[in-house]
Every structure is written in C-alpha cells, then in structure tokens.
Amino acid sequence: MTLPFRRRHNDAETSHDRARALSSRRLLESLDADEEAWLGGHLETCTECRTEDEGFAADQALLRSLRDKPIEPPRDLWARTSAALDAAAGIRGTLPFERAQPGRPGGGPANGWWRTMPVGMAAAAAVVLVVVGSAVLPGLVGRGPQGTGLTAVVTSAPGPTAITVDTAAIPAARVRADGSIDLFFTEVKEVCPISRPECVPAPSQHGGSTLDLQGAKASTVTLSPSNDRLVFESASGPSGEGKIFVVPLGSAGQPSQAPSTPGASPSAGTNPPSEPPVSGGPTPEPTPIGQIEILSGVTVVGEVAYSPDEHWLAFSAAPKDGSTGPDLYLYAVGGTAAVAVTSDHQTYFSAWLGNRVLASHVAAPAGEPGAPGNPNASKGPDASGNGNNGQGNNGQGNGGQGQAIEGRPSSFLFDPVTSTRTELVQPDVWMPVVDAHSRFVTYWAGTLRSTDGVTWRLGDGQVVLDGWNAGATTPGASAEAPAATDANASPEPAVGPAGHATPVVDSHVEDFRAKFDPDGIRLALWVSERAGETDGRLHLLVIDATTGALRPDEPLPGVPALRRFSIDENRLAWVSPSGQDGHESALQVLGWDGDTFGQIHAEQDANLLILR
C-alpha cells in the first residue's frame, strides 16, 4: 500500500521524497556527511518533512517498546525440532542412530563461531526425563486431571550452564475438577539463563497431600508459613458458601494438634473485637476432615495472610449479602473464630509488617454515598467482594465522569496483641507494603473512585516506591506499648512513607499487588491494566539499598502472570496464564544468586495455584 500522493521510487524523486527516505534510512544506518547536511537543511525549511522525521523517530521508539513484551518460545520447541531434524536426517543423510554424536572430537571444521562454543554447550546430551505420577515422586499423591500420568520428555539442547541457586521451596497446588487439591512443594536448585529455560530438567517436587476442599474459592486458599495449616473460603459445595475454614495439616488429611496460642490476648482497642481471639481456649472441634469454621456469612476481599510468627491470620471480608463493604478480620491461631477489628465497612487488609497489620481505609466525602452515616451507602461489595481484588473494582480510566465519587484513602498499622492502631501520617496511601527490614514501602499514591461508595477503583495516582519511616519505635516494640483507647491515636509519630515517592509503573494501572523479598531489596510487582482481571504482568524490580533508587535493569520486565505469586529466599514464582505460547498454565520460577538471575519452568498444568 502506498500513499496516494506518493511517487514511485526511482522516478524523479522530489526533495520531499528524498527527505522522507533519508529520515527513514538514518534510523537504520548512518548517513554520509553530505546526506546528513542536505537532510538537516531541508528539515529546517520544511515543516511537513520535519513532522514526518519526528514521527518516524517516535514510531521507532514505540516499536522498540515491544521488547518489553517478551515472547518466549514453548518449552518443548527443542524436543520438537530435534525430532524433526532426526526425521530430516533420515531423508537427506544416514539414519539418526548411525549419526555420530554431536560435539565429538573432530566433528567439524576448525573455525566458525558455533564451533568455538564451550563443550558443554555443543554437547547435545539427550537428557530424557520421564516423570510418571507418584512413582518417581515419593509423597506426591495424585496429579491433576491432566497429570495422572504426566510424562514429560525434555531433551536438553546444547546451552549455557545452569545457575545454581539456594531457594526456598515453593508451595503450590493443582486444583482438580472435583474441587480437591493436590498440594506439592517445588525445590529449585538450578535455573537457566533467561534465554534458555530448558537447560536443565524441571525441578523436583515433594511432600504432597490431597485435600478435599470441595467448593473452595481458589483465590483464597492460603498455606501457613510452617506449611501446617491451610485456609480457604467455601464458595459452593457441601460446606455452603461464604464460610472460612482452617484445615490443620499435621499429617496428610488428618487434623493436627491445636498449635500453641499467641502470647497475649488482645487488649481493649478502639474497636474491640466482638469476640476476642482466644488465648489458651478450648481445642477446636475439627470436622471429620479437620476443618475449623472460623467465620461465616462473608466473602474474603483481597488476600489472606498469616503473620510471620504464625500466631495470627488476617484478611478483610464483606458480608455475603453485599450489604456493606469489607472490614478487617483477625483470627488468633488456635482460637475458635475470626473477629472483626474494624466496623467502618471500608477497611482492606494489605500486608503484615512484622507482627502488625497494614491496612487501608477509604473515606468518601461527607454526604456522598459511602460516607460514614450516609443512609444511601452501599448496596454491596460488587467486584471488590470477589476475593480476587484487594483494591476492589479498580480503575482510573473514568476521568471523573458522571457521578463518580472520589475517595481518599488512608492507611494504618494495627497491633493484634495490644489492639493499638497507628495511623500513617501521609494521606492518599492505599495498600502499602513494607519490606521486612522496614526500609522501603510501595503503595498506590492517589485517590480512589466509586459510583456506589462500596466498590472502589483506583482513581488518579500511581504505584510508587518510597522510603519507610518506622516512627519512634520499631515495629516489634509496639506490642509493649500501652493499649490505645482512641481509634485515631498515634503513639508513634511520623510512621509511614518518607515522602520521597518514585513512580515504579509507567503504564495504566487498574490493579496491582506488591511483595518484597526477605532481603528487602527486590520488589515483585504484579500489575493489571484491566479491572477485575486475574491476568496481568509481573515485574521484579531491584532496589539499590544504599541510595533507595531502582536499578535500571529489571531482571523480570513484565511477564504474563496470574495475580498470585510468591517471592521468598532467592526466588520469585508465578503461574503463567494458559494460552501463553499455546501452553497450559505453568509454574515459572526466577531464581537468583546475588545479581545473577535465571529462570526455569517448574510445572505445567491447567489449574495451578500458588499457595503463599
């Protein structure tokens, strides 16, 4: 297709045609001095050609931005190609089994870049990994519907050497068609350079058990740090919907002994729990499969997470009937029930900071629906109540049209032991997450937007990284502070972001989720550009611990990922959505040893779930 006014090349070229051609060419290769001078002179006098020249350059930058959307080949591409090469060899040359092994001494001419590759790269040692169910995976009970005899044949192509990493095990599960889940742990000891995810066989798995969680809402299934308890919300099935259960995992499928109770019971707080978490209370009565119902009539909003000391479980939940927005709930491990610690119906659990809860609250302007005391407030939690979206029905694309309400978020720390609530000093801080060393915080800096005062979407603002002021006392010390008697009391001055926020996402954001690694210098950030989607892109950002600045190179520059991911010692794990490169969902792992990063595909299955 050519422009209507455009002349064919090699006809008498106009000066404008020549300028356009040179503008294009100099983006490909350098012009000689005469051409450069001529073009410069022409552009000075021709506005149209100058616009074209600038447009070409802008489009080049736009095209190159596609590099930020890496397209990874399917993991079996080498196996397929190798088989095709064998078949081709049968046609053109000798039979495959007669062929000498690649990389043998004297196997080829002495020069050429491919002949100078290391022996390890050129040696196409055919590694055949055959994994047949639990026979070679002791402890792994059952497989997914497609995995009841998973046979993975991985032929290792010649490639770079694997990178040895010392990572924490990845707890994950396959969700079966009948609603039960197969729990398993993946140990990653080696990863491959990013360009060669198949340089070593898939990592091993162990420690599985099968749990009957019929009707569980998959997005809420969460494993405790010690791997001895599982939490989930029932969405259907025999248990009925809207109930939250804890399942002890002392031994596969059997209820375990009730764990030790927290060191202290909650003291009187600003919003004392209607039923305080029990310390040393009666041993809960497990159901036949060991389940303990800790709450009913609700739906979880956002994440469920155990405290690092595993004494508490925190989440936000809204009434199942949609009558109000969510409140913050805490469950003392070993107790009988979770209790609400807020009653404003606009509080969202964000993360744990030490053994205190970070949560966010949104306030609508007085008189608007959703404002405290407004009788028009809210018909229900809509999308924010689906347990899939901690920020509600996030979005910022409306631009304030119609009757949208602007909400102003604020965040606070809550100590479950003393019921002390500490407000963060900065306004407009939404869903903050602080690293374990209390140096950095990431959050949505901006407003929220809603049409009903219940379901909130991201408004005007951005996801930022900031320093963290821990206040006069360290997070752990607050447990010894006197109990607060006022919800707005702030015994620790100046707790919150340091006020040096740096945006970390350039693109439009509808939803996000952030977690730091244990070192506190690697930030995993999942971002979705569409509201209510479980698919998004996962980034790993590295922070310079000295300057607090983000390093320019991203080890993981936004790969397709489901919302749940796991970051722990020396690794980041996520599930790639089905359909990527024509494959089912796959458990993907980015491992690191200092500044050396590598990746590996750990498992492929239709219904994978990361549990923590």
Add this chain to the structure above:
Amino acid sequence: MSRAWDQDEARIFVEALFAKHHGEIYAYLVRMLRDGELAADLTQDAFVKAYKNYDTLEKDENARAWLYQIAHRVALDELRRRKIVRMVPWTGESHGAAPSAERLAMDLRLSGPLERALAKIPERQRAALLLAELHDLTGLELAAAMGVSHVAARAILTRARESLRRELAAEKELERAAEQDRDATFAREARGGR
C-alpha cells in the same frame, strides 16, 4: 563459496544455531503471524530448512541473517497459503472455525494499538520494520534476510514507516472514539446508580 553438506557437521551447526537464535526467530514469527502455535511449527520448519540447506551458507558470520531469510520465507509462504485457503469456498465443515483459547490469548497479547497497526500494513513492510527495529538487523542484513537489494530494503522500510504512521493514526482515532463511548456509558451507569 558454498560448503559441502555433511550430516554431522550440519547437525552440530544447526543445534548451535538453535541454541543461539531460536528465541528471536520464534518471536519474529509470532509477530508476523500472530499465532504462537503456528509460529512454533514454523520455527521448527525454519531450523529443518537450515539443516537441509546448510551447504548454501557461504560465511558463518552471515548465519543469523541467513536464518532470518529462511524464517522470512517460511512466514511469507504461510501467509500466502492462508490467502489461498481463504479463497476456498466454505463447505460447511468447521475445521478450525472456532479459535482456540490459546489463539485467543495470543491475540489478546498482540492486541495493542501498535500490534493492530502492524497487522494492517503489508507483510513485507511489517517484516522490514520488525527485523530492523526489534531484531536489530543492519541494512545489509535486512536486505539479505528479505532477499532484496540494499536499496530495495531501504525503500521497503521507508514505505513501512509511512504505512505504520498512517495506521497508528487510525488506531488512535478508533481508541479515542471507544474511550468516549466508555466514558459516556460509565456516566450513564453512574447516574442510573444513584
């Protein structure tokens, strides 16, 4: 000067070539064809062709451009075949009538305004842009990969840039209209929800 074809040598060569370039060749074919599964098949075909035609490569240093040339031809052949297939009257059978979930997901990944604009420009122009801007081929490599003269490669690239500008402008106009529709819908819903 061409080399003699030796099976072992060809295999070692292609394995090394695969290790070094399969990712970029696959990505190029995905962007040309907008179909991950088909791109995987054609990547495989390209390396098999490289294996069979190993003796046509004159210099090792040209191997990358030579491989792109093979991949480019494979892609154009496929696109040409598709056009022929589309001309065949539908007989009522539904081979591939419903797009697979994988295909839909890949379409989604390639469905930004830039990708849509790229999809609308002529195939050879699209190839030139992808090879020059995303795969960093030099002018001479681009010419080799496309099987044309250096001058012709530059001309194709210039036309490609012009086509892309025009299609991007059209895409932006469409997006602007769609955004206005969304805003109007949201405003209506907001008013209705009070």
